[in-house]
Amino acid sequence: MSAQDVIRELRTLAALTSTPEGAQRLAWGPVWREARAWFAGQARELGIEGRTDSAGNTWYTLPGASSETVIIGGHLDSVPNGGWLDGTLGVIAGLGALRMFKDRQPPVTISVVDWADEEGARFGRSLLGSSAASGSLRVDDVRGLVDKQGTSLPDALRENGIDLDRMLDAHAELKKMQVRGYLELHIEQGPVLESIHKSTGVVLGTFG
Numbered sequence: 001m002s003a004q005d006v007i008r009e010l011r012t013l014a015a016l017t018s019t020p021e022g023a024q025r026l027a028w029g030p031v032w033r034e035a036r037a038w039f040a041g042q043a044r045e046l047g048i049e050g051r052t053d054s055a056g057n058t059w060y061t062l063p064g065a066s067s068e069t070v071i072i073g074g075h076l077d078s079v080p081n082g083g084w085l086d087g088t089l090g091v092i093a094g095l096g097a098l099r100m101f102k103d104r105q106p107p108v109t110i111s112v113v114d115w116a117d118e119e120g121a122r123f124g125r126s127l128l129g130s131s132a133a134s135g136s137l138r139v140d141d142v143r144g145l146v147d148k149q150g151t152s153l154p155d156a157l158r159e160n161g162i163d164l165d166r167m168l169d170a171h172a173e174l175k176k177m178q179v180r181g182y183l184e185l186h187i188e189q190g191p192v193l194e195s196i197h198k199s200t201g202v203v204l205g206t207f208g
Contacts, residue, residue: 056116
């Protein structure tokens with residue numbers, strides 16, 4: 001699996017779920033579900049079935065020689081007219097890592113996660129799935145959220161098989177994993193690397 005293969009799959013996903021203005025994968029909507037179905041199909045070709053947790057995050061796991069797990073994260077949802085690399089780079093690169101090890105057991109378990117509603121573009125609350133998994137989501141704070149069409153967040157979740165009042169169960173599910181580390185490949189949201197003519201940087205922490 002090469003970097004060129006990752007770029008090719010990113011372009012394929014963009015072609016499936018974008019207009020000329022950009023990506024249109026608003027969380028919990030039909031285009032987002034189409035993107036998730038496409039990604040699940042790619043993983044299924046590797047013999048890996050996805051597992052959706054109580055918060056709507058979907059996990060694709062390749063067992064390793066050790067049950068210690070390295071999580072590779074990202075998200076398929078987008079803002080309206082979103083960038084073709086934002087969020088998707090992380091999960092597609094993770095898929096590439098799964099491909100690299102599909103014929104040989106990795107030393108640790110690899111789990112690729114597509115965080116649900118990371119952008120928060122539809123209901124105005126970002127990091128929804130990941131905050132539930134981390135245990136920091138306050139359910140009552142989001143219960144009354146409504147999108148521009150008048151659909152409530154609980155109804156949108158229900159349409160996708162998720163119960164708002166059970167979302168924090170994802171935290172207990174995550175705690176059962178022996179997490180050794182977390183990686184997320186992401187575009188830089190600023191001009192620093194470009195200004196110093198560097199293609200890659202390593203971020204050890206962030207705010208939010």
